[in-house]
Amino acid sequence: MLSGKKLGIIGAGKLGEAIAxxxxxxxxLSASNILCSVKRDDSIARVKSKLGIDATLDNVAVARESDVILLAVKPQNVERVAHDIRAVVQPSQLVLSVAAAVTTGYIEERLEKPIPVVRAMPNTPASINAGMTAICKGKFATKEHLSMAEEIFRAVGEVVMLDESLFDGVTALSASGPAYIYVVIESLAEAGVKLGIPRDVSTLLAAQTTMGAAKLALETKQHPALLKDSVTTPAGTTIDGLLELEAGGLRVTLIKAVVKAAERAGQLVKK
Ligand SMILES: NC(=O)c1ccc[n+]([C@@H]2O[C@H](COP(=O)([O-])OP(=O)(O)OC[C@H]3O[C@@H](n4cnc5c(N)ncnc54)[C@H](OP(=O)(O)O)[C@@H]3O)[C@@H](O)[C@H]2O)c1
Incomplete structure:
Protein backbone atom coordinates (compact mmCIF):
# COMPACT_ATOMS: atom_id res chain seq x y z
CA MET A 1 0.00 0.00 0.00
CA LEU A 2 2.88 2.37 0.81
CA SER A 3 5.12 1.20 -2.00
CA GLY A 4 6.08 4.06 -4.32
CA LYS A 5 4.37 6.64 -2.09
CA LYS A 6 6.08 9.79 -0.84
CA LEU A 7 6.20 10.50 2.85
CA GLY A 8 6.66 14.11 3.90
CA ILE A 9 7.68 14.62 7.52
CA ILE A 10 6.94 18.09 8.84
CA GLY A 11 9.16 18.33 11.92
CA ALA A 12 12.12 15.97 11.71
CA GLY A 13 13.04 16.13 15.39
CA LYS A 14 13.55 13.21 17.76
CA LEU A 15 10.42 11.31 16.78
CA GLY A 16 10.29 12.30 13.11
CA GLU A 17 13.89 11.13 12.71
CA ALA A 18 13.20 7.90 14.62
CA ILE A 19 10.30 7.04 12.29
CA ALA A 20 12.24 7.92 9.13
CA LEU A 29 10.60 3.40 2.15
CA SER A 30 13.88 4.52 0.64
CA ALA A 31 15.53 7.86 1.33
CA SER A 32 14.33 9.13 -2.05
CA ASN A 33 10.71 8.57 -0.98
CA ILE A 34 11.02 10.63 2.19
CA LEU A 35 11.38 14.39 2.46
CA CYS A 36 11.08 16.59 5.49
CA SER A 37 10.88 20.11 6.80
CA VAL A 38 12.35 21.64 9.94
CA LYS A 39 12.24 25.01 11.66
CA ARG A 40 15.91 26.07 11.83
CA ASP A 41 18.42 26.40 9.06
CA ASP A 42 21.09 24.34 10.84
CA SER A 43 18.66 21.43 11.26
CA ILE A 44 18.71 20.91 7.48
CA ALA A 45 22.37 19.84 7.56
CA ARG A 46 21.73 17.64 10.62
CA VAL A 47 18.90 15.75 8.93
CA LYS A 48 20.79 15.37 5.65
CA SER A 49 23.93 14.02 7.29
CA LYS A 50 22.14 11.80 9.82
CA LEU A 51 19.42 10.34 7.59
CA GLY A 52 20.49 11.17 4.03
CA ILE A 53 17.06 12.57 3.20
CA ASP A 54 16.13 15.90 1.65
CA ALA A 55 15.23 18.61 4.12
CA THR A 56 13.85 22.12 3.71
CA LEU A 57 12.32 24.97 5.70
CA ASP A 58 9.36 24.96 3.31
CA ASN A 59 6.36 23.14 4.82
CA VAL A 60 4.22 23.96 1.79
CA ALA A 61 6.64 22.22 -0.59
CA VAL A 62 6.69 19.11 1.63
CA ALA A 63 2.89 19.06 1.83
CA ARG A 64 2.51 19.54 -1.91
CA GLU A 65 4.92 16.73 -2.86
CA SER A 66 3.78 14.06 -0.42
CA ASP A 67 1.12 11.34 -0.47
CA VAL A 68 1.32 11.03 3.30
CA ILE A 69 2.08 14.12 5.37
CA LEU A 70 3.40 13.25 8.82
CA LEU A 71 2.99 16.06 11.35
CA ALA A 72 5.76 15.53 13.91
CA VAL A 73 6.07 19.02 15.36
CA LYS A 74 5.37 19.86 19.02
CA PRO A 75 1.64 20.04 19.84
CA GLN A 76 1.74 23.82 20.21
CA ASN A 77 3.14 24.15 16.65
CA VAL A 78 0.43 22.09 14.91
CA GLU A 79 -1.84 25.12 14.49
CA ARG A 80 0.94 27.07 12.74
CA VAL A 81 1.78 24.15 10.43
CA ALA A 82 -1.89 23.49 9.61
CA HIS A 83 -2.19 27.15 8.69
CA ASP A 84 0.93 26.86 6.46
CA ILE A 85 -0.28 23.83 4.51
CA ARG A 86 -4.06 24.16 4.41
CA ALA A 87 -4.12 25.83 0.98
CA VAL A 88 -2.24 22.98 -0.72
CA VAL A 89 -3.32 19.86 1.12
CA GLN A 90 -5.87 17.74 -0.78
CA PRO A 91 -8.42 15.06 0.16
CA SER A 92 -6.36 12.57 -1.91
CA GLN A 93 -3.55 12.88 0.66
CA LEU A 94 -3.36 11.51 4.18
CA VAL A 95 -2.38 13.70 7.10
CA LEU A 96 -0.88 11.58 9.85
CA SER A 97 -0.23 13.29 13.18
CA VAL A 98 1.88 12.09 16.10
CA ALA A 99 1.40 15.25 18.17
CA ALA A 100 0.46 14.45 21.75
CA ALA A 101 -2.94 15.74 22.84
CA VAL A 102 -3.90 17.07 19.40
CA THR A 103 -7.17 15.47 18.29
CA THR A 104 -8.11 14.51 14.74
CA GLY A 105 -11.00 17.00 15.03
CA TYR A 106 -8.59 19.83 15.91
CA ILE A 107 -6.56 19.16 12.75
CA GLU A 108 -9.61 18.63 10.50
CA GLU A 109 -11.06 21.94 11.64
CA ARG A 110 -7.85 23.82 10.87
CA LEU A 111 -7.37 22.26 7.44
CA GLU A 112 -10.83 23.54 6.48
CA LYS A 113 -11.41 20.74 3.93
CA PRO A 114 -12.51 17.08 4.21
CA ILE A 115 -8.91 15.87 4.61
CA PRO A 116 -8.33 12.31 5.86
CA VAL A 117 -6.53 12.52 9.19
CA VAL A 118 -5.09 9.64 11.19
CA ARG A 119 -3.71 10.18 14.68
CA ALA A 120 -0.87 8.02 15.93
CA MET A 121 0.90 7.84 19.25
CA PRO A 122 4.25 6.07 18.80
CA ASN A 123 7.37 6.07 20.98
CA THR A 124 11.10 6.48 20.36
CA PRO A 125 12.01 2.74 20.36
CA ALA A 126 10.45 2.91 16.87
CA SER A 127 13.98 3.86 15.73
CA ILE A 128 15.14 0.29 16.47
CA ASN A 129 11.98 -1.51 15.34
CA ALA A 130 10.75 -1.91 18.91
CA GLY A 131 8.15 0.85 18.92
CA MET A 132 4.62 0.75 20.33
CA THR A 133 2.06 2.81 18.45
CA ALA A 134 -1.66 3.35 18.90
CA ILE A 135 -3.64 4.69 15.93
CA CYS A 136 -7.15 6.01 15.33
CA LYS A 137 -8.87 7.75 12.42
CA GLY A 138 -10.64 11.04 12.05
CA LYS A 139 -14.05 11.51 10.44
CA PHE A 140 -12.82 11.80 6.82
CA ALA A 141 -10.32 8.93 6.94
CA THR A 142 -11.23 5.46 5.71
CA LYS A 143 -10.13 1.98 6.76
CA GLU A 144 -7.59 2.15 3.91
CA HIS A 145 -6.01 5.27 5.44
CA LEU A 146 -5.87 3.51 8.77
CA SER A 147 -4.20 0.52 7.08
CA MET A 148 -1.63 2.81 5.47
CA ALA A 149 -0.79 4.31 8.87
CA GLU A 150 -0.64 0.82 10.33
CA GLU A 151 1.83 -0.21 7.62
CA ILE A 152 4.10 2.73 8.49
CA PHE A 153 4.13 2.02 12.21
CA ARG A 154 4.09 -1.81 11.86
CA ALA A 155 7.45 -1.37 10.11
CA VAL A 156 8.86 0.07 13.31
CA GLY A 157 7.18 -2.05 15.98
CA GLU A 158 3.77 -3.07 17.34
CA VAL A 159 0.53 -1.28 16.46
CA VAL A 160 -2.88 -1.22 18.16
CA MET A 161 -6.05 0.50 17.00
CA LEU A 162 -7.83 2.28 19.82
CA ASP A 163 -10.65 4.70 20.37
CA GLU A 164 -9.43 8.30 20.32
CA SER A 165 -10.88 8.89 23.80
CA LEU A 166 -8.05 6.69 25.19
CA PHE A 167 -5.19 8.61 23.58
CA ASP A 168 -4.22 10.77 26.56
CA GLY A 169 -3.76 7.52 28.48
CA VAL A 170 -1.69 5.99 25.68
CA THR A 171 0.44 9.14 25.52
CA ALA A 172 1.11 8.90 29.25
CA LEU A 173 1.76 5.13 29.26
CA SER A 174 3.61 4.04 26.13
CA ALA A 175 4.80 7.34 24.59
CA SER A 176 6.22 8.72 27.86
CA GLY A 177 6.88 5.17 29.10
CA PRO A 178 10.46 4.79 27.83
CA ALA A 179 11.46 7.70 30.11
CA TYR A 180 10.05 5.89 33.17
CA ILE A 181 11.85 2.69 32.20
CA TYR A 182 15.15 4.55 31.76
CA VAL A 183 14.81 5.80 35.35
CA VAL A 184 14.32 2.17 36.44
CA ILE A 185 17.35 0.99 34.43
CA GLU A 186 19.46 3.87 35.73
CA SER A 187 18.44 3.16 39.33
CA LEU A 188 19.13 -0.59 39.07
CA ALA A 189 22.52 0.21 37.54
CA GLU A 190 23.29 2.59 40.42
CA ALA A 191 22.43 -0.22 42.83
CA GLY A 192 24.95 -2.44 41.05
CA VAL A 193 27.58 0.30 41.35
CA LYS A 194 26.81 0.62 45.07
CA LEU A 195 27.45 -3.14 45.34
CA GLY A 196 30.81 -2.83 43.56
CA ILE A 197 29.85 -3.86 40.00
CA PRO A 198 31.57 -1.72 37.32
CA ARG A 199 29.11 0.85 35.89
CA ASP A 200 29.17 -0.45 32.31
CA VAL A 201 28.54 -4.04 33.44
CA SER A 202 25.89 -2.87 35.89
CA THR A 203 24.06 -0.94 33.16
CA LEU A 204 24.19 -3.99 30.88
CA LEU A 205 22.81 -6.21 33.65
CA ALA A 206 19.97 -3.75 34.31
CA ALA A 207 19.05 -3.08 30.66
CA GLN A 208 19.25 -6.69 29.48
CA THR A 209 17.21 -7.80 32.50
CA THR A 210 14.56 -5.19 31.68
CA MET A 211 14.43 -6.34 28.07
CA GLY A 212 14.37 -10.04 29.00
CA ALA A 213 11.57 -9.57 31.53
CA ALA A 214 9.50 -7.60 28.99
CA LYS A 215 10.11 -10.22 26.29
CA LEU A 216 9.07 -13.03 28.61
CA ALA A 217 5.83 -11.19 29.48
CA LEU A 218 5.10 -10.57 25.78
CA GLU A 219 5.97 -14.07 24.58
CA THR A 220 4.35 -16.13 27.35
CA LYS A 221 1.38 -13.73 27.74
CA GLN A 222 1.40 -14.74 31.41
CA HIS A 223 0.14 -12.29 33.98
CA PRO A 224 3.12 -10.28 35.34
CA ALA A 225 2.23 -11.39 38.87
CA LEU A 226 2.72 -15.05 37.88
CA LEU A 227 6.06 -14.26 36.26
CA LYS A 228 7.08 -12.38 39.42
CA ASP A 229 6.09 -15.38 41.55
CA SER A 230 8.29 -17.65 39.45
CA VAL A 231 11.34 -15.55 40.48
CA THR A 232 10.35 -15.33 44.13
CA THR A 233 11.58 -18.33 46.16
CA PRO A 234 10.06 -18.66 49.63
CA ALA A 235 12.48 -17.14 52.16
CA GLY A 236 14.79 -16.29 49.28
CA THR A 237 16.41 -13.02 48.26
CA THR A 238 13.82 -11.61 45.82
CA ILE A 239 11.04 -11.37 48.42
CA ASP A 240 13.24 -9.07 50.52
CA GLY A 241 13.77 -6.83 47.49
CA LEU A 242 10.05 -6.84 46.68
CA LEU A 243 9.18 -5.86 50.26
CA GLU A 244 11.44 -2.81 49.91
CA LEU A 245 9.70 -1.87 46.64
CA GLU A 246 6.29 -2.11 48.32
CA ALA A 247 7.51 -0.08 51.31
CA GLY A 248 8.79 2.57 48.88
CA GLY A 249 5.42 2.69 47.11
CA LEU A 250 6.75 1.81 43.65
CA ARG A 251 3.40 0.56 42.31
CA VAL A 252 1.39 3.54 43.46
CA THR A 253 4.10 5.91 42.30
CA LEU A 254 4.10 4.43 38.79
CA ILE A 255 0.30 4.48 38.57
CA LYS A 256 0.19 8.08 39.76
CA ALA A 257 2.95 9.08 37.33
CA VAL A 258 0.98 7.77 34.35
CA VAL A 259 -2.29 9.32 35.55
CA LYS A 260 -0.56 12.68 36.09
CA ALA A 261 1.03 12.58 32.62
CA ALA A 262 -2.39 11.77 31.10
CA GLU A 263 -3.89 14.79 32.87
CA ARG A 264 -1.12 16.94 31.44
CA ALA A 265 -1.76 15.54 27.96
CA GLY A 266 -5.36 16.67 28.31
CA GLN A 267 -4.19 20.23 28.99
CA LEU A 268 -1.48 20.61 26.32
CA VAL A 269 -3.58 22.02 23.50
CA LYS A 270 -6.92 23.79 23.64
CA LYS A 271 -9.31 21.42 21.90
N1 LIG B 1 9.63 12.23 21.63
C1 LIG B 1 8.77 11.27 21.92
O1 LIG B 1 9.09 10.28 22.58
C2 LIG B 1 7.36 11.34 21.37
C3 LIG B 1 6.51 10.22 21.49
C4 LIG B 1 5.21 10.28 20.95
C5 LIG B 1 4.77 11.45 20.34
N2 LIG B 1 5.60 12.52 20.28
C6 LIG B 1 5.11 13.73 19.61
O2 LIG B 1 5.93 13.95 18.49
C7 LIG B 1 6.02 15.35 18.25
C8 LIG B 1 7.47 15.72 18.08
O3 LIG B 1 8.15 15.46 19.29
P1 LIG B 1 9.75 15.42 19.33
O4 LIG B 1 10.11 14.90 20.67
O5 LIG B 1 10.26 14.74 18.10
O6 LIG B 1 10.07 17.00 19.26
P2 LIG B 1 11.38 17.71 18.71
O7 LIG B 1 12.56 16.81 18.82
O8 LIG B 1 11.43 19.06 19.37
O9 LIG B 1 11.08 17.91 17.16
C9 LIG B 1 10.20 18.89 16.67
C10 LIG B 1 10.60 19.18 15.24
O10 LIG B 1 9.66 20.13 14.72
C11 LIG B 1 10.39 21.09 13.96
N3 LIG B 1 9.56 22.30 13.87
C12 LIG B 1 9.19 23.18 14.84
N4 LIG B 1 8.38 24.13 14.34
C13 LIG B 1 8.24 23.85 13.02
C14 LIG B 1 7.54 24.46 11.94
N5 LIG B 1 6.80 25.56 12.14
N6 LIG B 1 7.62 23.90 10.72
C15 LIG B 1 8.36 22.78 10.50
N7 LIG B 1 9.04 22.15 11.47
C16 LIG B 1 8.98 22.68 12.70
C17 LIG B 1 11.68 21.27 14.71
O11 LIG B 1 12.63 21.82 13.83
P3 LIG B 1 14.16 22.09 14.32
O12 LIG B 1 14.81 20.72 14.31
O13 LIG B 1 14.70 22.97 13.26
O14 LIG B 1 14.07 22.71 15.67
C18 LIG B 1 11.98 19.81 15.08
O15 LIG B 1 12.65 19.16 14.03
C19 LIG B 1 5.35 16.05 19.40
O16 LIG B 1 4.08 16.54 19.01
C20 LIG B 1 5.20 14.98 20.45
O17 LIG B 1 4.02 15.17 21.20
C21 LIG B 1 6.88 12.49 20.76
Missing part, protein backbone atom coordinates in the same frame (compact mmCIF):
# COMPACT_ATOMS: atom_id res chain seq x y z
CA UNK A 21 15.18 5.86 10.37
CA UNK A 22 12.96 2.89 11.15
CA UNK A 23 11.20 2.98 7.78
CA UNK A 24 14.49 3.13 5.88
CA UNK A 25 16.27 0.52 7.99
CA UNK A 26 13.41 -1.91 7.44
CA UNK A 27 13.16 -1.23 3.74
CA UNK A 28 9.61 0.14 3.82
Missing amino acids: QGLMTHGV
Whole structure:
Protein backbone atom coordinates (compact mmCIF):
# COMPACT_ATOMS: atom_id res chain seq x y z
CA MET A 1 0.00 0.00 0.00
CA LEU A 2 2.88 2.37 0.81
CA SER A 3 5.12 1.20 -2.00
CA GLY A 4 6.08 4.06 -4.32
CA LYS A 5 4.37 6.64 -2.09
CA LYS A 6 6.08 9.79 -0.84
CA LEU A 7 6.20 10.50 2.85
CA GLY A 8 6.66 14.11 3.90
CA ILE A 9 7.68 14.62 7.52
CA ILE A 10 6.94 18.09 8.84
CA GLY A 11 9.16 18.33 11.92
CA ALA A 12 12.12 15.97 11.71
CA GLY A 13 13.04 16.13 15.39
CA LYS A 14 13.55 13.21 17.76
CA LEU A 15 10.42 11.31 16.78
CA GLY A 16 10.29 12.30 13.11
CA GLU A 17 13.89 11.13 12.71
CA ALA A 18 13.20 7.90 14.62
CA ILE A 19 10.30 7.04 12.29
CA ALA A 20 12.24 7.92 9.13
CA GLN A 21 15.18 5.86 10.37
CA GLY A 22 12.96 2.89 11.15
CA LEU A 23 11.20 2.98 7.78
CA MET A 24 14.49 3.13 5.88
CA THR A 25 16.27 0.52 7.99
CA HIS A 26 13.41 -1.91 7.44
CA GLY A 27 13.16 -1.23 3.74
CA VAL A 28 9.61 0.14 3.82
CA LEU A 29 10.60 3.40 2.15
CA SER A 30 13.88 4.52 0.64
CA ALA A 31 15.53 7.86 1.33
CA SER A 32 14.33 9.13 -2.05
CA ASN A 33 10.71 8.57 -0.98
CA ILE A 34 11.02 10.63 2.19
CA LEU A 35 11.38 14.39 2.46
CA CYS A 36 11.08 16.59 5.49
CA SER A 37 10.88 20.11 6.80
CA VAL A 38 12.35 21.64 9.94
CA LYS A 39 12.24 25.01 11.66
CA ARG A 40 15.91 26.07 11.83
CA ASP A 41 18.42 26.40 9.06
CA ASP A 42 21.09 24.34 10.84
CA SER A 43 18.66 21.43 11.26
CA ILE A 44 18.71 20.91 7.48
CA ALA A 45 22.37 19.84 7.56
CA ARG A 46 21.73 17.64 10.62
CA VAL A 47 18.90 15.75 8.93
CA LYS A 48 20.79 15.37 5.65
CA SER A 49 23.93 14.02 7.29
CA LYS A 50 22.14 11.80 9.82
CA LEU A 51 19.42 10.34 7.59
CA GLY A 52 20.49 11.17 4.03
CA ILE A 53 17.06 12.57 3.20
CA ASP A 54 16.13 15.90 1.65
CA ALA A 55 15.23 18.61 4.12
CA THR A 56 13.85 22.12 3.71
CA LEU A 57 12.32 24.97 5.70
CA ASP A 58 9.36 24.96 3.31
CA ASN A 59 6.36 23.14 4.82
CA VAL A 60 4.22 23.96 1.79
CA ALA A 61 6.64 22.22 -0.59
CA VAL A 62 6.69 19.11 1.63
CA ALA A 63 2.89 19.06 1.83
CA ARG A 64 2.51 19.54 -1.91
CA GLU A 65 4.92 16.73 -2.86
CA SER A 66 3.78 14.06 -0.42
CA ASP A 67 1.12 11.34 -0.47
CA VAL A 68 1.32 11.03 3.30
CA ILE A 69 2.08 14.12 5.37
CA LEU A 70 3.40 13.25 8.82
CA LEU A 71 2.99 16.06 11.35
CA ALA A 72 5.76 15.53 13.91
CA VAL A 73 6.07 19.02 15.36
CA LYS A 74 5.37 19.86 19.02
CA PRO A 75 1.64 20.04 19.84
CA GLN A 76 1.74 23.82 20.21
CA ASN A 77 3.14 24.15 16.65
CA VAL A 78 0.43 22.09 14.91
CA GLU A 79 -1.84 25.12 14.49
CA ARG A 80 0.94 27.07 12.74
CA VAL A 81 1.78 24.15 10.43
CA ALA A 82 -1.89 23.49 9.61
CA HIS A 83 -2.19 27.15 8.69
CA ASP A 84 0.93 26.86 6.46
CA ILE A 85 -0.28 23.83 4.51
CA ARG A 86 -4.06 24.16 4.41
CA ALA A 87 -4.12 25.83 0.98
CA VAL A 88 -2.24 22.98 -0.72
CA VAL A 89 -3.32 19.86 1.12
CA GLN A 90 -5.87 17.74 -0.78
CA PRO A 91 -8.42 15.06 0.16
CA SER A 92 -6.36 12.57 -1.91
CA GLN A 93 -3.55 12.88 0.66
CA LEU A 94 -3.36 11.51 4.18
CA VAL A 95 -2.38 13.70 7.10
CA LEU A 96 -0.88 11.58 9.85
CA SER A 97 -0.23 13.29 13.18
CA VAL A 98 1.88 12.09 16.10
CA ALA A 99 1.40 15.25 18.17
CA ALA A 100 0.46 14.45 21.75
CA ALA A 101 -2.94 15.74 22.84
CA VAL A 102 -3.90 17.07 19.40
CA THR A 103 -7.17 15.47 18.29
CA THR A 104 -8.11 14.51 14.74
CA GLY A 105 -11.00 17.00 15.03
CA TYR A 106 -8.59 19.83 15.91
CA ILE A 107 -6.56 19.16 12.75
CA GLU A 108 -9.61 18.63 10.50
CA GLU A 109 -11.06 21.94 11.64
CA ARG A 110 -7.85 23.82 10.87
CA LEU A 111 -7.37 22.26 7.44
CA GLU A 112 -10.83 23.54 6.48
CA LYS A 113 -11.41 20.74 3.93
CA PRO A 114 -12.51 17.08 4.21
CA ILE A 115 -8.91 15.87 4.61
CA PRO A 116 -8.33 12.31 5.86
CA VAL A 117 -6.53 12.52 9.19
CA VAL A 118 -5.09 9.64 11.19
CA ARG A 119 -3.71 10.18 14.68
CA ALA A 120 -0.87 8.02 15.93
CA MET A 121 0.90 7.84 19.25
CA PRO A 122 4.25 6.07 18.80
CA ASN A 123 7.37 6.07 20.98
CA THR A 124 11.10 6.48 20.36
CA PRO A 125 12.01 2.74 20.36
CA ALA A 126 10.45 2.91 16.87
CA SER A 127 13.98 3.86 15.73
CA ILE A 128 15.14 0.29 16.47
CA ASN A 129 11.98 -1.51 15.34
CA ALA A 130 10.75 -1.91 18.91
CA GLY A 131 8.15 0.85 18.92
CA MET A 132 4.62 0.75 20.33
CA THR A 133 2.06 2.81 18.45
CA ALA A 134 -1.66 3.35 18.90
CA ILE A 135 -3.64 4.69 15.93
CA CYS A 136 -7.15 6.01 15.33
CA LYS A 137 -8.87 7.75 12.42
CA GLY A 138 -10.64 11.04 12.05
CA LYS A 139 -14.05 11.51 10.44
CA PHE A 140 -12.82 11.80 6.82
CA ALA A 141 -10.32 8.93 6.94
CA THR A 142 -11.23 5.46 5.71
CA LYS A 143 -10.13 1.98 6.76
CA GLU A 144 -7.59 2.15 3.91
CA HIS A 145 -6.01 5.27 5.44
CA LEU A 146 -5.87 3.51 8.77
CA SER A 147 -4.20 0.52 7.08
CA MET A 148 -1.63 2.81 5.47
CA ALA A 149 -0.79 4.31 8.87
CA GLU A 150 -0.64 0.82 10.33
CA GLU A 151 1.83 -0.21 7.62
CA ILE A 152 4.10 2.73 8.49
CA PHE A 153 4.13 2.02 12.21
CA ARG A 154 4.09 -1.81 11.86
CA ALA A 155 7.45 -1.37 10.11
CA VAL A 156 8.86 0.07 13.31
CA GLY A 157 7.18 -2.05 15.98
CA GLU A 158 3.77 -3.07 17.34
CA VAL A 159 0.53 -1.28 16.46
CA VAL A 160 -2.88 -1.22 18.16
CA MET A 161 -6.05 0.50 17.00
CA LEU A 162 -7.83 2.28 19.82
CA ASP A 163 -10.65 4.70 20.37
CA GLU A 164 -9.43 8.30 20.32
CA SER A 165 -10.88 8.89 23.80
CA LEU A 166 -8.05 6.69 25.19
CA PHE A 167 -5.19 8.61 23.58
CA ASP A 168 -4.22 10.77 26.56
CA GLY A 169 -3.76 7.52 28.48
CA VAL A 170 -1.69 5.99 25.68
CA THR A 171 0.44 9.14 25.52
CA ALA A 172 1.11 8.90 29.25
CA LEU A 173 1.76 5.13 29.26
CA SER A 174 3.61 4.04 26.13
CA ALA A 175 4.80 7.34 24.59
CA SER A 176 6.22 8.72 27.86
CA GLY A 177 6.88 5.17 29.10
CA PRO A 178 10.46 4.79 27.83
CA ALA A 179 11.46 7.70 30.11
CA TYR A 180 10.05 5.89 33.17
CA ILE A 181 11.85 2.69 32.20
CA TYR A 182 15.15 4.55 31.76
CA VAL A 183 14.81 5.80 35.35
CA VAL A 184 14.32 2.17 36.44
CA ILE A 185 17.35 0.99 34.43
CA GLU A 186 19.46 3.87 35.73
CA SER A 187 18.44 3.16 39.33
CA LEU A 188 19.13 -0.59 39.07
CA ALA A 189 22.52 0.21 37.54
CA GLU A 190 23.29 2.59 40.42
CA ALA A 191 22.43 -0.22 42.83
CA GLY A 192 24.95 -2.44 41.05
CA VAL A 193 27.58 0.30 41.35
CA LYS A 194 26.81 0.62 45.07
CA LEU A 195 27.45 -3.14 45.34
CA GLY A 196 30.81 -2.83 43.56
CA ILE A 197 29.85 -3.86 40.00
CA PRO A 198 31.57 -1.72 37.32
CA ARG A 199 29.11 0.85 35.89
CA ASP A 200 29.17 -0.45 32.31
CA VAL A 201 28.54 -4.04 33.44
CA SER A 202 25.89 -2.87 35.89
CA THR A 203 24.06 -0.94 33.16
CA LEU A 204 24.19 -3.99 30.88
CA LEU A 205 22.81 -6.21 33.65
CA ALA A 206 19.97 -3.75 34.31
CA ALA A 207 19.05 -3.08 30.66
CA GLN A 208 19.25 -6.69 29.48
CA THR A 209 17.21 -7.80 32.50
CA THR A 210 14.56 -5.19 31.68
CA MET A 211 14.43 -6.34 28.07
CA GLY A 212 14.37 -10.04 29.00
CA ALA A 213 11.57 -9.57 31.53
CA ALA A 214 9.50 -7.60 28.99
CA LYS A 215 10.11 -10.22 26.29
CA LEU A 216 9.07 -13.03 28.61
CA ALA A 217 5.83 -11.19 29.48
CA LEU A 218 5.10 -10.57 25.78
CA GLU A 219 5.97 -14.07 24.58
CA THR A 220 4.35 -16.13 27.35
CA LYS A 221 1.38 -13.73 27.74
CA GLN A 222 1.40 -14.74 31.41
CA HIS A 223 0.14 -12.29 33.98
CA PRO A 224 3.12 -10.28 35.34
CA ALA A 225 2.23 -11.39 38.87
CA LEU A 226 2.72 -15.05 37.88
CA LEU A 227 6.06 -14.26 36.26
CA LYS A 228 7.08 -12.38 39.42
CA ASP A 229 6.09 -15.38 41.55
CA SER A 230 8.29 -17.65 39.45
CA VAL A 231 11.34 -15.55 40.48
CA THR A 232 10.35 -15.33 44.13
CA THR A 233 11.58 -18.33 46.16
CA PRO A 234 10.06 -18.66 49.63
CA ALA A 235 12.48 -17.14 52.16
CA GLY A 236 14.79 -16.29 49.28
CA THR A 237 16.41 -13.02 48.26
CA THR A 238 13.82 -11.61 45.82
CA ILE A 239 11.04 -11.37 48.42
CA ASP A 240 13.24 -9.07 50.52
CA GLY A 241 13.77 -6.83 47.49
CA LEU A 242 10.05 -6.84 46.68
CA LEU A 243 9.18 -5.86 50.26
CA GLU A 244 11.44 -2.81 49.91
CA LEU A 245 9.70 -1.87 46.64
CA GLU A 246 6.29 -2.11 48.32
CA ALA A 247 7.51 -0.08 51.31
CA GLY A 248 8.79 2.57 48.88
CA GLY A 249 5.42 2.69 47.11
CA LEU A 250 6.75 1.81 43.65
CA ARG A 251 3.40 0.56 42.31
CA VAL A 252 1.39 3.54 43.46
CA THR A 253 4.10 5.91 42.30
CA LEU A 254 4.10 4.43 38.79
CA ILE A 255 0.30 4.48 38.57
CA LYS A 256 0.19 8.08 39.76
CA ALA A 257 2.95 9.08 37.33
CA VAL A 258 0.98 7.77 34.35
CA VAL A 259 -2.29 9.32 35.55
CA LYS A 260 -0.56 12.68 36.09
CA ALA A 261 1.03 12.58 32.62
CA ALA A 262 -2.39 11.77 31.10
CA GLU A 263 -3.89 14.79 32.87
CA ARG A 264 -1.12 16.94 31.44
CA ALA A 265 -1.76 15.54 27.96
CA GLY A 266 -5.36 16.67 28.31
CA GLN A 267 -4.19 20.23 28.99
CA LEU A 268 -1.48 20.61 26.32
CA VAL A 269 -3.58 22.02 23.50
CA LYS A 270 -6.92 23.79 23.64
CA LYS A 271 -9.31 21.42 21.90
N1 LIG B 1 9.63 12.23 21.63
C1 LIG B 1 8.77 11.27 21.92
O1 LIG B 1 9.09 10.28 22.58
C2 LIG B 1 7.36 11.34 21.37
C3 LIG B 1 6.51 10.22 21.49
C4 LIG B 1 5.21 10.28 20.95
C5 LIG B 1 4.77 11.45 20.34
N2 LIG B 1 5.60 12.52 20.28
C6 LIG B 1 5.11 13.73 19.61
O2 LIG B 1 5.93 13.95 18.49
C7 LIG B 1 6.02 15.35 18.25
C8 LIG B 1 7.47 15.72 18.08
O3 LIG B 1 8.15 15.46 19.29
P1 LIG B 1 9.75 15.42 19.33
O4 LIG B 1 10.11 14.90 20.67
O5 LIG B 1 10.26 14.74 18.10
O6 LIG B 1 10.07 17.00 19.26
P2 LIG B 1 11.38 17.71 18.71
O7 LIG B 1 12.56 16.81 18.82
O8 LIG B 1 11.43 19.06 19.37
O9 LIG B 1 11.08 17.91 17.16
C9 LIG B 1 10.20 18.89 16.67
C10 LIG B 1 10.60 19.18 15.24
O10 LIG B 1 9.66 20.13 14.72
C11 LIG B 1 10.39 21.09 13.96
N3 LIG B 1 9.56 22.30 13.87
C12 LIG B 1 9.19 23.18 14.84
N4 LIG B 1 8.38 24.13 14.34
C13 LIG B 1 8.24 23.85 13.02
C14 LIG B 1 7.54 24.46 11.94
N5 LIG B 1 6.80 25.56 12.14
N6 LIG B 1 7.62 23.90 10.72
C15 LIG B 1 8.36 22.78 10.50
N7 LIG B 1 9.04 22.15 11.47
C16 LIG B 1 8.98 22.68 12.70
C17 LIG B 1 11.68 21.27 14.71
O11 LIG B 1 12.63 21.82 13.83
P3 LIG B 1 14.16 22.09 14.32
O12 LIG B 1 14.81 20.72 14.31
O13 LIG B 1 14.70 22.97 13.26
O14 LIG B 1 14.07 22.71 15.67
C18 LIG B 1 11.98 19.81 15.08
O15 LIG B 1 12.65 19.16 14.03
C19 LIG B 1 5.35 16.05 19.40
O16 LIG B 1 4.08 16.54 19.01
C20 LIG B 1 5.20 14.98 20.45
O17 LIG B 1 4.02 15.17 21.20
C21 LIG B 1 6.88 12.49 20.76
